[in-house]
Amino acid sequence: MDAKRYKDLLKDAxxxxxxxVLDGLGGIQKKPGGLTxxxxxxxxxMDALAAEGICxxxxxxxxxxxxxxGPSHLALFGYDPFQYQVGRGVMSALGxxxxxxxxxxxxxxxxxxxxxxxxxEDRRAGRISSxxxxxxxxxxxxxxxxxxxxxxxxxxxxxFLLVLRGEDLAGNIxxxxxxxxxxxxxxxxxxxxxxxxxxxxxxxxxxxxxxRLSHQHPANMVLLRxxxxxxxxxxxxxxxxxxxAAVAAYxxxxxxxxxxxxxxxDTGETIEEEIQTxxxxxxxxxxxxxxxxxxxxxxxxxDFARKAALIQDVDRFIPRLRKLEPDVLIITGDHxxxxxxxxxxxxxxxxxxxxxxCRIDPVREFGERACMAGGLGVDIPAxxxxxxxxxxxxxxxxxxx
Amino acid sequence: MDAKRYKDLLKDAxxxxxxxVLDGLGGIQKKPGGLTxxxxxxxxxMDALAAEGICxxxxxxxxxxxxxxGPSHLALFGYDPFQYQVGRGVMSALGxxxxxxxxxxxxxxxxxxxxxxxxxEDRRAGRISSxxxxxxxxxxxxxxxxxxxxxxxxxxxxxFLLVLRGEDLAGNIxxxxxxxxxxxxxxxxxxxxxxxxxxxxxxxxxxxxxxRLSHQHPANMVLLRxxxxxxxxxxxxxxxxxxxAAVAAYxxxxxxxxxxxxxxxDTGETIEEEIQTxxxxxxxxxxxxxxxxxxxxxxxxxDFARKAALIQDVDRFIPRLRKLEPDVLIITGDHxxxxxxxxxxxxxxxxxxxxxxCRIDPVREFGERACMAGGLGVDIPAxxxxxxxxxxxxxxxxxxx
Numbered sequence: 001m002d003a004k005r006y007k008d009l010l011k012d013a014x015x016x017x018x019x020x021v022l023d024g025l026g027g028i029q030k031k032p033g034g035l036t037x038x039x040x041x042x043x044x045x046m047d048a049l050a051a052e053g054i055c056x057x058x059x060x061x062x063x064x065x066x067x068x069x070g071p072s073h074l075a076l077f078g079y080d081p082f083q084y085q086v087g088r089g090v091m092s093a094l095g096x097x098x099x100x101x102x103x104x105x106x107x108x109x110x111x112x113x114x115x116x117x118x119x120x121e122d123r124r125a126g127r128i129s130s131x132x133x134x135x136x137x138x139x140x141x142x143x144x145x146x147x148x149x150x151x152x153x154x155x156x157x158x159x160f161l162l163v164l165r166g167e168d169l170a171g172n173i174x175x176x177x178x179x180x181x182x183x184x185x186x187x188x189x190x191x192x193x194x195x196x197x198x199x200x201x202x203x204x205x206x207x208x209x210x211x212r213l214s215h216q217h218p219a220n221m222v223l224l225r226x227x228x229x230x231x232x233x234x235x236x237x238x239x240x241x242x243x244x245a246a247v248a249a250y251x252x253x254x255x256x257x258x259x260x261x262x263x264x265x266d267t268g269e270t271i272e273e274e275i276q277t278x279x280x281x282x283x284x285x286x287x288x289x290x291x292x293x294x295x296x297x298x299x300x301x302x303d304f305a306r307k308a309a310l311i312q313d314v315d316r317f318i319p320r321l322r323k324l325e326p327d328v329l330i331i332t333g334d335h336x337x338x339x340x341x342x343x344x345x346x347x348x349x350x351x352x353x354x355x356x357x358c359r360i361d362p363v364r365e366f367g368e369r370a371c372m373a374g375g376l377g378v379d380i381p382a383x384x385x386x387x388x389x390x391x392x393x394x395x396x397x398x399x400x401x
Numbered sequence: 402m403d404a405k406r407y408k409d410l411l412k413d414a415x416x417x418x419x420x421x422v423l424d425g426l427g428g429i430q431k432k433p434g435g436l437t438x439x440x441x442x443x444x445x446x447m448d449a450l451a452a453e454g455i456c457x458x459x460x461x462x463x464x465x466x467x468x469x470x471g472p473s474h475l476a477l478f479g480y481d482p483f484q485y486q487v488g489r490g491v492m493s494a495l496g497x498x499x500x501x502x503x504x505x506x507x508x509x510x511x512x513x514x515x516x517x518x519x520x521x522e523d524r525r526a527g528r529i530s531s532x533x534x535x536x537x538x539x540x541x542x543x544x545x546x547x548x549x550x551x552x553x554x555x556x557x558x559x560x561f562l563l564v565l566r567g568e569d570l571a572g573n574i575x576x577x578x579x580x581x582x583x584x585x586x587x588x589x590x591x592x593x594x595x596x597x598x599x600x601x602x603x604x605x606x607x608x609x610x611x612x613r614l615s616h617q618h619p620a621n622m623v624l625l626r627x628x629x630x631x632x633x634x635x636x637x638x639x640x641x642x643x644x645x646a647a648v649a650a651y652x653x654x655x656x657x658x659x660x661x662x663x664x665x666x667d668t669g670e671t672i673e674e675e676i677q678t679x680x681x682x683x684x685x686x687x688x689x690x691x692x693x694x695x696x697x698x699x700x701x702x703x704d705f706a707r708k709a710a711l712i713q714d715v716d717r718f719i720p721r722l723r724k725l726e727p728d729v730l731i732i733t734g735d736h737x738x739x740x741x742x743x744x745x746x747x748x749x750x751x752x753x754x755x756x757x758x759c760r761i762d763p764v765r766e767f768g769e770r771a772c773m774a775g776g777l778g779v780d781i782p783a784x785x786x787x788x789x790x791x792x793x794x795x796x797x798x799x800x801x802x
Binding site: 028029032057061063064069070081082086088091338340341343344345346347348369372373377379 | 759801
């Protein structure tokens with residue numbers, strides 16, 4: 001999508017857009033002749049919206065591509081996920097609510113096992129516990145680096161986050177993780193002149209980490225990859241003239257929302273608490289992003305029934321959302337997570353758009369196969385949904401005379 | 402399609418992809434209310450695959466574009482047919498199994514008729530017989546050119562192939578065929594500096610051809626166009642991490658397969674022999690391209706019944722292909738050849754994709770109108786099928802975190 005095209009057409013309006021993202025919504029049948037999770041779920045309220053709205057299936061990042069949560073959300077927010085890429089280090093920081101500042105360099109770390117010759121034996125150190133990880137991070141916090149502050153934070157199991165904070169740091173640094181076993185870790189190389197200083201600091205960090213961890217087992221070393229800094233992107237306000245708010249219980253989704261300039265609202269863990277937050281702030285924003293995580297987790301666990309049940313749970317709250325009278329209501333997922341695959345997948349994602357002004361299509365049920373007959377088609381790029389929302393919210397002027 | 406996007410996501414897998422191309426598969430009804438050739442054919446095995454797979458219609462080269470066999474196949478192999486263009490000379494060489502080497506310059510030749518003033522009277526010399534063509538080619542083989550070898554090979558009727566082989570030849574040379582009658586043939590002009598030498602040689606060739614053919618009638622001269630050299634493209638192994646094999650009875654399809662680095666397997670003329678070849682080599686490759694030509698020929702002949710019957714013939718062999726247990730099976734055409742048009746056409750082409758992990762759509766029959774309701778949509782670019790195949794073969798990693 002060429003966001004510039006839309007920017008030139010923006011106009012003011014009092015309308016409100018609500019984007020409800022059921023994480024990992026899309027699914028597939030367990031066996032031929034079977035239903036998907038969404039089809040199996042009893043969703044009278046979403047079906048009613050489908051019947052009065054326009055439906056389809058969106059492509060988060062293009063044919064055959066399985067997106068991570070970062071790119072798939074950016075696409076839903078109207079940002080081309082290939083143009084707006086976030087480094088793995090920054091994503092790790094967002095995922096644990098680390099307050100990354102402009103200029104900080106973040107890297108994703110793995111505790112790993114080296115053999116006696118210093119070659120990588122296990123890139124994940126046998127997936128040590130998070131508790132063990134915390135203990136090891138405490139050891140690494142005692143490393144001494146000149147002229148720079150740094151943080152080492154446990155993420156989960158063998159994964160941690162390294163952040164360097166200081167003056168004039170640039171993070172264009174090569175991975176030390178060769179991503180194969182049997183080789184030594186690679187040195188961190190600066191990939192441009194201005195990253196020389198930071199690469200040297202990372203090198204010192206690694207030398208000391210090796211010393212400090214040498215008597216540990218199995219986690220006797222660390223691997224670093226995805227060195228990156230907070231991107232400086234245009235906000236949703238700049239691109240779409242929307243005062244936007246995010247309601248999400250999980251850190252990563254709050255983080256991605258921050259990247260596009262949304263206000264991240266304090267909220268609770270449950271759907272009900274999230275909806276209360278939307279209700280509380282409804283007057284203050286033009287655009288709400290409301291995220292429900294649990295559906296994806298059920299898909300990742302391979303639990304078809306739980307995934308379907310959680311979709312049903314969300315359906316019960318739809319009347320409360322409709323009561324707010326959004327001018328445009330979009331319900332979709334960020335990607336598919338079929339429980340039979342136990343992972344994100346490339347399958348296009350069901351989407352319904354409801355608005356007073358939408359062209360109602362023949363779809364009367366919110367489900368994958370029903371959406372195949374929808375007016376939005378079966379492969380609308382996810383980043384086209386935001387301009388469609390703006391149009392239906394009467395926030396776009398005519399193009400040309 | 403941006404192949405680079407996929408290249409970064411490739412991962413190893415033991416899975417196998419089988420692409421069955423029924424040349425010219427797509428058709429249209431003879432009259433309103435009628436069936437297409439594929440709809441008229443009894444195809445229980447393809448229908449069963451459609452019922453357990455996902456269907457649609459693909460666009461070989463974009464809305465309204467009627468593709469030749471070169472671009473339409475390249476698109477199926479995952480190569481954007483506008484980015485990867487083959488010159489007419491190279492295509493002529495591929496079409497007669499000529500062993501074109503790197504650096505050779507190939508041109509497509511026409512025998513033509515010049516009037517007494519040297520103006521073109523007939524660009525095809527009354528479509529002389531292939532036998533006459535061979536006799537004339539023998540005369541041209543006696544032409545003397547310095548420092549270069551050349552071949553003149555009969556293609557069919559008035560068409561022949563000219564190939565120059567030598568050191569440091571570049572083939573950016575303008576056509577001598579003005580493609581209108583009443584004008585003199587054009588001189589071959591070098592279109593860049595490094596093509597000067599080859600253009601001068603072509604000029605000498607044409608001068609001598611004129612002398613040698615001057616007493617012939619109606620073929621008293623030649624026209625040359627589409628000067629080109631073998632392209633140096635990334636192979637399917639480089640782009641898609643696939644060890645790929647081609648099984649095709651016709652030279653042109655073997656040739657196009659070679660351009661993308663496939664191994665071309667020795668095979669016989671019949672479908673049965675082709676399938677035996679696939680069976681024989683099944684263990685050795687990740688990807689098989691299996692080509693059936695006769696369906697297109699029936700379409701070109703305007704023979705609706707024969708085209709339908711040939712499709713039925715292929716259907717009988719589907720169980721043998723399924724027995725090989727491909728992880729992904731795609732059945733489609735390279736383009737449409739409606740028998741009522743007696744030629745290639747721009748109509749989108751029915752496609753079915755079967756895989757364990759596909760999202761089954763409501764289509765239960767393999768036919769043009771049934772596919773219009775398919776989950777792949779009615780205008781999927783043909784070069785998106787390869788990434789979809791890779792995804793369903795679990796050969797693509799997640800994009801982004």
